[in-house]
Amino acid sequence: MILLNDFRRQWEDVREDCHRALERTGASGWYILGREVREFERRLAALWGLREAVGVASGLDALEAGLRALGLRPGEKVLTAPVSAFATALAVVRAGGVPVFAPCGPDGLADPGACEELLARDASIRFFVPVHLYGHCLDMDALARIARRGVRIVEDCAQSILARWRGRGCGTAGAAAAVSFYPTKNLGAMGDGGALLTNDEEVAAKARQWRDYGQRSKYEHVTAGANSRLDELHAALLLEAGLPRLERWTARRREIARRYREGIRHPQIGLPAPPQGSESVWHLFPVLVPEGAKAAFRQHLERSGVQTGEHYPVPLFDQPAMRHLPHEIAGDPGVARAFCRREASLPIHPYLSDSEVEAVIEACNGWPGA
Numbered sequence: 303m304i305l306l307n308d309f310r311r312q313w314e315d316v317r318e319d320c321h322r323a324l325e326r327t328g329a330s331g332w333y334i335l336g337r338e339v340r341e342f343e344r345r346l347a348a349l350w351g352l353r354e355a356v357g358v359a360s361g362l363d364a365l366e367a368g369l370r371a372l373g374l375r376p377g378e379k380v381l382t383a384p385v386s387a388f389a390t391a392l393a394v395v396r397a398g399g400v401p402v403f404a405p406c407g408p409d410g411l412a413d414p415g416a417c418e419e420l421l422a423r424d425a426s427i428r429f430f431v432p433v434h435l436y437g438h439c440l441d442m443d444a445l446a447r448i449a450r451r452g453v454r455i456v457e458d459c460a461q462s463i464l465a466r467w468r469g470r471g472c473g474t475a476g477a478a479a480a481v482s483f484y485p486t487k488n489l490g491a492m493g494d495g496g497a498l499l500t501n502d503e504e505v506a507a508k509a510r511q512w513r514d515y516g517q518r519s520k521y522e523h524v525t526a527g528a529n530s531r532l533d534e535l536h537a538a539l540l541l542e543a544g545l546p547r548l549e550r551w552t553a554r555r556r557e558i559a560r561r562y563r564e565g566i567r568h569p570q571i572g573l574p575a576p577p578q579g580s581e582s583v584w585h586l587f588p589v590l591v592p593e594g595a596k597a598a599f600r601q602h603l604e605r606s607g608v609q610t611g612e613h614y615p616v617p618l619f620d621q622p623a624m625r626h627l628p629h630e631i632a633g634d635p636g637v638a639r640a641f642c643r644r645e646a647s648l649p650i651h652p653y654l655s656d657s658e659v660e661a662v663i664e665a666c667n668g669w670p671g672a
């Protein structure tokens with residue numbers, strides 16, 4: 303079976319570096335917020351071209367830390383994407399905000415132009431969490447214009463590390479960016495992890511406080527924070543095994559995406575193009591099949607030895623938890639719903655061989671269709 307993610311293959315590659323990371327952390331005798339986290343934060347911030355990185359326990363927490371550090375107050379509205387991981391909306395809710403789900407295009411991405419108009423029209427929305435979904439980079443000029451009008455933006459870069467838009471790094475238009483090191487992510491740990499990135503030292507200081515029980519200094523708790531620290535061991539693994547491979551992994555994802563886009567030729571399989579100007583890092587490879595045909599398409603691929611996924615099967619506003627939580631839907635919910643009914647994801651991890659990539663293309667092209 304050609305898997306969506308193949309961590310065993312990855313382990314064969316990274317094993318020695320991981321052993322070195324474990325050995326170094328163990329021998330240091332310091333397991334929480336020590337040298338490894340500090341060094342990883344320094345390297346991550348430099349990679350991003352931003353001043354500060356704050357390592358936290360997950361991408362979800364990075365988003366929450368960012369919204370809290372930017373001063374979100376209970377009940378305030380936060381514009382965000384209707385199609386994303388549930389964590390995007392959950393972070394807004396946990397930070398005390400009310401999600402407002404933005405209009406999305408037929409490619410499933412929240413439309414920055416429509417968001418700009420909405421934010422110009424509705425002064426009650428002062429926070430925005432745009433999602434650089436699938437590893438694509440949204441229009442950064444539009445995000446920068448929105449930020450200039452005083453809207454506080456935390457960019458959700460969980461899927462888009464290293465993505466750029468016309469040369470400008472994703473995550474650099476807003477006040478802060480959140481990244482995830484969940485194992486499947488482009489820079490994945492062997493467990494959970496995340497980071498908040500920012501140029502604003504005050505935002506970074508607040509996020510550092512929040513992740514560590516709201517402490518300003520030892521035993522001086524100035525806010526009701528959380529326990530959300532990136533582990534020393536994960537920081538060491540990311541430093542030793544992840545960061546040195548990130549460029550190579552990203553290049554391989556791009557190469558696979560290029561082959562899929564050239565090779566998949568089927569009248570009923572749509573290949574949504576990345577936004578114009580996006581230098582995507584292809585965290586996922588979504589395809590669109592006709593309404594009502596997704597199950598048959600996925601079954602066909604399964605029988606052909608190809609695992610597929612769905613990102614995501616329903617819009618965030620249709621999740622059962624949202625029924626009990628205050629939220630708003632801006633724009634036509636039907637567009638997001640139709641997208642979710644049609645979307646399926648093909649394997650695109652960096653350890654796929656060329657022959658597996660060919661097999662995926664053949665399986666797609668051999669689908670009898672709806």
Ligand SMILES: Cc1ncc(COP(=O)(O)O)c(C=O)c1O
Pocket residue numbers: 360361362363386387389390433435458460461482483484494495496
């Ligand atoms: C777009 C997006 N936002 C946020 C998250 C949350 O990250 P984590 O799983 O590290 O909490 C994820 C990953 O699941 C994601 O894909």
